[in-house]
Amino acid sequence: MPNIVSEQELFFTAFEPKMTNRFILYMDGIPSYLVKKVARPSITQEKKPIDHINVQRYVKGKTIWGEMQMTLYDPIVPSGAQAVMEWVRLHHESVTGRDGYLEFYKKDLTLNILGPVGDRVEEWIIKGAQITQVQFGDMDWSQDNPVEFTMTVQPDYCILNY
Numbered sequence: 001m002p003n004i005v006s007e008q009e010l011f012f013t014a015f016e017p018k019m020t021n022r023f024i025l026y027m028d029g030i031p032s033y034l035v036k037k038v039a040r041p042s043i044t045q046e047k048k049p050i051d052h053i054n055v056q057r058y059v060k061g062k063t064i065w066g067e068m069q070m071t072l073y074d075p076i077v078p079s080g081a082q083a084v085m086e087w088v089r090l091h092h093e094s095v096t097g098r099d100g101y102l103e104f105y106k107k108d109l110t111l112n113i114l115g116p117v118g119d120r121v122e123e124w125i126i127k128g129a130q131i132t133q134v135q136f137g138d139m140d141w142s143q144d145n146p147v148e149f150t151m152t153v154q155p156d157y158c159i160l161n162y
Helices: 080-091
Strands: 023-026 035-038 043-052 055-065 068-073 107-114 120-135 148-154 157-160
Touching (some): 023 035, 068 080
Antiparallel strands (some): 035 068, 043 055, 107 120, 120 148, 120 157
């Protein structure tokens, strides 16, 4: 029997890749335009060995959502560092040593990936994110670059809506 080419294979299929510079990250208390770069969610599925006679098989273990690192601009007004420190203070207040309740410091973030005309083509809901690290960056007399800093958040889990 001869190979018959289907219509889907015969005609051109449009291909529009998602671009790394088309995104908006929404965080409560931090303006979206301060976010220069963000990692999309990552997931690890642990494997657990099951020994049986002389063979080893595997079953799924814990599901672990990875940390998400982002780079933010630090303008004079509104101060990006000040906006992030407000969230950090919900985790831990340096002056008093008081730690906060998770109800206040865990936040839900939304990462929208945009198409070429600004439409949302992918949406991630990052649930229960908490700050695990902030590096406010270096200052350097020999450079005239904008000040940037990095922040790492740990989500409880993520949902890919579309």
